[in-house]
Each structure stands twice: as C-alpha cells, then as structure tokens.
Amino acid sequence: MNPTTDTTLLDALGAEDSSTRLKAAMAAGTRPDARFTDALVARCAVEPDFFVRDMLTWALTRLPPANTVPRLLTELRSERAQARSQALHTLSKIGDRTAWPAITGSLLHDADDEVARSAWRAAVILVPEGEKAGLAAELAIELGRGDRNRRLSLSRALVALGDACEPALRKASDSRDDAVRAHAFATERLRRDPEAGFDVTADEAKRIMALGPQQAGGSAC
Numbered sequence: 422m423n424p425t426t427d428t429t430l431l432d433a434l435g436a437e438d439s440s441t442r443l444k445a446a447m448a449a450g451t452r453p454d455a456r457f458t459d460a461l462v463a464r465c466a467v468e469p470d471f472f473v474r475d476m477l478t479w480a481l482t483r484l485p486p487a488n489t490v491p492r493l494l495t496e497l498r499s500e501r502a503q504a505r506s507q508a509l510h511t512l513s514k515i516g517d518r519t520a521w522p523a524i525t526g527s528l529l530h531d532a533d534d535e536v537a538r539s540a541w542r543a544a545v546i547l548v549p550e551g552e553k554a555g556l557a558a559e560l561a562i563e564l565g566r567g568d569r570n571r572r573l574s575l576s577r578a579l580v581a582l583g584d585a586c587e588p589a590l591r592k593a594s595d596s597r598d599d600a601v602r603a604h605a606f607a608t609e610r611l612r613r614d615p616e617a618g619f620d621v622t623a624d625e626a627k628r629i630m631a632l633g634p635q636q637a638g639g640s641a642c
C-alpha cells in the first residue's frame with residue numbers, strides 16, 4: 422500500500438458511516454499489514470458497532486501474533502471497559518497461549534459484565550491443561566451472580582473445562598447461598614446434557630432445593 426492508500430484506510434476506520442468503517446476493517450484484513458496493528462486495536466476500544474468490532478477482530482487475527490499479542494496485552498490494563506473486553510475477545514480468537522498469564526483474577530471478576538464474560542471465554546481457550554481445575558475454582562466464585570446472560574456465559578465456560586470443573590461445582594452445590602447452589606446444579610446438568618435448556622435446569626434446581634431430591638424426583642450434583 423502506498424501512503425495515500427494507508428491514509429485513506431485509517432481515515433475510513435474512523436468515518437461517521439458504519440458501513441464505511443466495516444469496509445475499511447475488511448480491507449485491513451484482506452490485505453494484512455502490521456503497520457495497521459495499533460490503529461486496529463485502538464479502534465476496537467471505541468467502535469460502537471458490533472459488526473465492525475467483529476471485523477476489526479478478524480483483521481487483527483490476520484496479522485502475526487508477534488505484532489498483535491503484545492499490543493492487546495497492553496489493552497488489558499486500559500481503564501476503558503470496551504478496550505479490555507475487545508482485547509480479550511481478540512486474544513481468544515488468536516489463541517496464542519503465551520497470553521494466558523495475563524488473564525488475571527481481576528479480569529475474571531471484572532465489575533463490567535462484558536469484560537468478565539470475555540475473560541471467561543478467553544481463559545478456557547488459553548488455559549494450560551494442568552491449570553484447568555484451578556481456573557474452574559476461580560470461575561466458581563462467580564456462581565449465582567448477575568443476570569441470566571452472565572450466569573449462562575459462566576456455565577458455558579465451566580462446561581468447556583470438562584471434568585476439571587467437577588470439584589468446583591461439587592463444592593458450590595454445598596453452598597449456603599441458594600443462588601450459588603442453583604447455578605451450580607444448573608451448570609452440572611448442562612455439562613451432563615448439553616441439549617438441556619439453561620432456564621429449565623435452573624428452575625429444576627430451585628424446585629429440588631425447595632422440595633428435596635426425593636420429592637422432586639431428581640438429585641443435586
């Protein structure tokens with residue numbers, strides 16, 4: 422690309438029209454150029470349109486991880502929630518496990534739902550095999566918290582860890598907190614039956630806790 426084209430693309434990434442920004446992100450991914458790394462990452466932090474953000478992530482995955490990963494790791498310390506969540510999302514798509522140590526407890530328990538959910542998804546992709554049980558225990562701290570979307574995202578993350586999540590779910594099922602026990606039960610049922618509806622299993626958990634396993638015709642995990 423010549424300087425004129427480079428300038429045009431960079432300007433287009435910040436254009437008022439979302440379709441122009443989308444085309445610019447697509448162009449950046451179609452013709453990968455490491456010189457655009459900073460501009461693409463910076464745009465991820467402020468881009469309001471979901472589809473454009475998704476295209477920006479795709480463009481970043483087309484670049485060498487040696488260029489993108491260090492820049493994305495810096496974004497994890499940003500005060501802007503979207504910068505953190507998009508960096509985590511992009512890291513999960515790149516899949517470079519050298520980024521694993523940067524998925525800290527503060528990100529896994531971030532007060533912003535989007536950041537926390539992105540951290541969970543990135544963590545289960547990047548975690549080394551020998552650290553899955555520890556990650557499950559860390560994620561289990563979040564059981565029972567937040568709205569339906571947050572709880573479902575957490576359940577899916579725990580389920581993605583496979584058998585490594587069993588001890589954490591078993592411990593949570595003995596919690597004195599009704600919401601924690603219900604969420605643990607729903608997650609275990611989802612793990613055993615991926616086709617089970619999350620809302621149904623959560624309702625069943627509440628029914629079993631209210632009536633007891635024998636009366637409800639089921640058993641807790």
